[in-house]
Amino acid sequence: MLKIQNLTKKYGEKCAVDDLTLHIQPGEIYGFIGHNGAGKTTTLKAAVGLIDFDSGEILVDGESVRINPMECKRKIAYIPDNPDLYDFLTGIKYLDFVADVFGVGGERNEKISGLADVFELTADLASPISTYSHGMKQKLAIISAFLHDPKLIIMDEPFVGLDPKASHTLKEMMREHCDRGGAIFFSTHVLDVAEKLCDKVAIIKEGKLIVSGNMEDVKGDTSLESVFLELEDNDG
C-alpha cells in the first residue's frame, strides 16, 4: 500500500531523513517510532505529498507521490500532529467541506452522524471549531480522515489530546480499517500503545532506520520500550 524507497530529505545541510526504506502492506498497522527530531514527521509529510524530498521514491498503492500526487491523495487520509483546522467553520461545515473535496456521495450524512456519535461529538457539530478543545479538534480531524474510506491513513501522534474512551475507539477503528484491507502508518511516542496495536514497527534515529519488522520479531521476549531504549543507548 505504501512503499518508501531510499527516501532522503535534507533541510539545508541537515539530513532529516537518510536513505529510508519501508514497505507497508494492506491490512497492516505500521508504527513509526523515534526520538524528537528523528525524522518521523518529515517522512509522514513526504508520504502525504506535503513536502518535496531530495531523492528516493514514495509509492501509494503503486502510484508515485511525485508523478501522480492527486491519485495518491485520493487514497490517503492524513492527521497531523497538531490539528490546525479552519477555526471559522463549524464542525459540520468542515466535515461537509472534506466530504465535498473527496467526493463522498449520498451516504455522507450517515457517515458523519455515525462517526460523530462514536466520538461523542454530535452535539458540538454546530459550534465553531474555534470553540473546540484540542481533543475535540483531534476527534474532528479523525472523523474527517475516516469520512472518505481512504485506503491508507497516515497519522502523526494521533492519540495526543484524546480522552481514554476516544483513544480506545480510535484503536478499534484502526484495527477495523486494516481488517477491511486498508493500511495505517502512524508515529507515536506511546510505546505501550504501539506494542499492543501495531503489526509492524520501524524505529528511526537521526533520519536513519535502525530496525523494522514484525512487532514480535523486533521486541522478541522483551518489551518495545526496552528495545527502543537499548537501541537508542547503543547507537548513542
Added chain:
Amino acid sequence: MVKKLLGIRLRGTFVSALGGKDKKGNPKPVSKGRLLGIGLVYAFLAVIFLGLIFTFAAPLAMILVPLGGDNLYFGIFMLISLSVVFIFSIFETKNELYECKDNELLLAMPIRPRDIVISRICTVLIYNYIEELIFMLPIIICYAIFGGSIVGILGAIYVFLTLPLIATSLSAGVGYAVHLISHKLARFKNLMVMILSLGFLVIYFVGYTALMENMEKFLENLETNFESIAENYSFVAHIGSVATLKPVPVLLYTLIFALITLTTVYVISKKYIGLMTATVKTQKKTYVAKELKGKSQLVALTKKEFSKFFSSPTYMLNGGLGFIFQIAAAIFIAVLGPGLFELDASMLAEMGVTADEVMRMAIPLFVSILVFAESMVMMSVSAVSLEGKNLWILKSMPIFGKTVLLAKAMPQIILSVVFSFISGLIVAIGIGAGFVESLLIILIPAAFGVFAALSGIIINVLLPKLDFVNEVQVVKQSSAAFISMLVNMLIGIVMIISSVIAMAIPFTSLLLFLIFIVIVGISVGLYFIIAGPIAKRFSTF
C-alpha cells in the same frame, strides 16, 4: 525584554514578508533584488502621499507663515495628524494587543504583562511614526520654505516625536474599550466591530469633506481677515504653540502626553491577563442534522473562502471596503453627475453638442471612477496568506493548485460582479444612459473586478506571508497588499486620466467596448498564468 519581544515581532512583520522559498519549499534569505523592488514600491507610495500632503500644506504655509500665524499653521496639522493616525490605528492596536496568536504563549512565560503590552504598542507605534513622518515632513519643509523659524522647526520635530505616542495611546485605550464590548457581546462581535469601524470611517470622511470645503473659504479670507480668523481659531493656535516651543503650552502638552501614555500602559497592563484569560459566555447552538448535498470542489472551496471572509472583521474591512466606495461613488455620480456637466445653451451651441451628448461623452469618466473605487477591494491578495497554518489541509487533499487558487479569487469575483451590477445600474439610471452604454457601465467594473481578483492571487503567491501572528499583518501590512493596492490604484488613475482625455472622442460605446475587451483579454492571460507557473509555485508552499 521589551526589546526582545519587539525584535521578534518586527522580524515576523518585515523580514519574513520579504524572504522567499526555494524550489523545495525551504526558506531562503531575502535577495537584494527583491529588497530593492519592494523598497522602490514603498518609496513610490511614500512619494505619492508626501506629494499629496505637500499640495495641502503649501498654500497654508504660504499665507500663514509670513503673517506670523505659525501657531495656527501647526495647530491645524497637529489636529489633523492626531485624528488620522488615531482613527487608522484603533483596530490595528486592538488586533496587535488582544488578537495575536502568541498571546497565551507569552503570558505563560515569566514575562511581565507590562513588557508584552509595551512591545505590542511599540509595534503599532513604529507604523504610526512612519505615517507621521510622511505627514509632518512636507509640513516642516513648507514651513521652512515660506520663512519659518528654527524654533518652529525644532518644535515641529518635538511634535513629530511625541504626537504618535499620544495617538497610539489613545487608540490603544479605545481598542481596549472595543475589545471589552466585543467580549461582552461575543455573539455579535463581528457585526459590532464592523459597525464601529465603518462609523470611524464615516467620521473620518465626513471630517475630511468638511475640511476640504472649508479650507478653500478659509484660505480666501485668510489674507484679508487674518486677525479675526486667528481669534476665532485661537484654540487651534494654542495647540500649535507647542510646535513653536512656547514654554507653558509645551509643559502642559508634555504633561498630558505623559499622562495619557503612562495611564494607558498602566491600565492595560493591569487588566491584560484578565482580558486574555476571560472565558467568553456564548449560548451553545444545538446541532440539528440536515441533509448535506454534495458540491463540486470549486464550490466547496469557494464557500470556505466566503466563510473566512465573513468571519473576520479585519479581513472584511480591509479587503471589501472598496465595494462600499463603489456604491458611494455610483450614488455620487447618479446624484451629482448630471449637474456636473450642466452647460448653458450658448456654451453648448458654441461647442456644437447637445447636453445629452456631453453626458454620453462623460460616461468613460464615470466608469473609470467606479473602477477606481473598486480598485480598493483587496480580498484575493490576502487569501493565500490567510491559509497560514491550515495550509496542510489543502495540500493533503486531492485538489489541483489551480482549483485552490481560483476558489480563492472567486469571492472577490462574485462580489465584484454583484457590486458592479448594482453600482452600474445606479449610474446608468442616474445619468439616463442607453441600453448598450448601461451594459458597458456594468460590465467594465465587473471585468476589472475579475482582473483585480486574479492579479491579487498572483501577487500573493509571489509574496506570501503564511507565518502571521495576527491577520492585520497579512491584510494591511504585507508587501502583497501594498503592491496590489498600488497596481490597482494606478490602473484606476490611468483610466480616469485617459477617460478625461477621451471625452473628445465621439465613439463612447466603441471605446468602452474596447476597454472591456482589453480587460477581459488580460484577465484570461492572468488565469493561464495562475493555472501554470503560479499553481506550480503554490505547490512548493
